[in-house]
Every structure is written in C-alpha cells, then in structure tokens.
Amino acid sequence: MITIASFIVFLAFYTLYYTSKRAVLSYDLGFEKWMQKNPKQTRITGLVLLLTAYIFWLFTQSLGCGTLLFFIQLMAIGSLIVILTPLKKISRLTLLSLFIIVALLEFYYA
Numbered sequence: 001m002i003t004i005a006s007f008i009v010f011l012a013f014y015t016l017y018y019t020s021k022r023a024v025l026s027y028d029l030g031f032e033k034w035m036q037k038n039p040k041q042t043r044i045t046g047l048v049l050l051l052t053a054y055i056f057w058l059f060t061q062s063l064g065c066g067t068l069l070f071f072i073q074l075m076a077i078g079s080l081i082v083i084l085t086p087l088k089k090i091s092r093l094t095l096l097s098l099f100i101i102v103a104l105l106e107f108y109y110a
Contacts, residue, residue: 003103005056006073010095012049013078015042017085050074 018035019042035042057066057073084090 001056001060003099003106005053005060005070006077006102007099008049008053008056009070009073010077010081012046012053013074013081014085015049016046017081019043019046 015035018032019039054066054070057070060066061069081090
C-alpha cells in the first residue's frame with residue numbers, strides 16, 4: 001500500500017511539474033505532450049492524485065504520522081524529479097523496475 005501511495009505521489013508531482021513554465025521539459029514518455037497542451041486538466045489531475053496519495057497514507061498510518069510521511073515523501077520525490085528530469089534519467093524501464101523492486105521488498109518484509 002505504501003508503494004502504491006509512493007507511485008501516486010510520483011505521478012502527481014510529475015504531472016504538476018509539466019505544468020510549469022520554467023521547467024526544461026522533454027517529451028520522452030509520450031503523454032507529456034498532452035500534459036503540456038492541456039495545463040488545466042493536468043493541474044486538476046495532479047491535485048486529485050496528490051489527494052488520493054494523502055488518503056492512502058492516512059489509511060496506512062495515523063493522522064499525524066501519515067501527514068508527516070506524506071510531506072517527507074513529497075519533498076524527496078519532488079526534489080528527485082526536479083533534479084533528474086532535465087538530465088533525462090527518468091525512463092519507463094527505470095520506473096517500472098524501481099516500482100517492482102520496491103513492491104517486492106514491501107511485500108517480503110511486511
């Protein structure tokens with residue numbers, strides 16, 4: 001459940017990152033062009049995803065702990081997206097492999 005919430009936070013911040021006018025944008029994954037052309041729907045989608053991830057954190061943790069972990073995760077993932085996206089280090093294969101490894105570790109140790 002925590003892995004899914006982390007992935008949703010990543011998607012939410014990534015969609016909100018692509019609505020920025022200052023960011024250096026690349027169009028490697030395909031849906032980035034749509035996000036750049038439709039900023040209003042992208043912002044709404046990003047905010048809904050953030051709210052969904054926060055609700056996931058609240059269901060897995062308590063109110064205080066879930067809120068704290070959500071904001072810590074949002075800051076960590078957000079800084080990695082801002083740093084790694086212009087360097088083009090985020091690819092589909094990297095995301096998929098990282099998600100699978102983390103999900104397996106979560107289910108193995110849970």
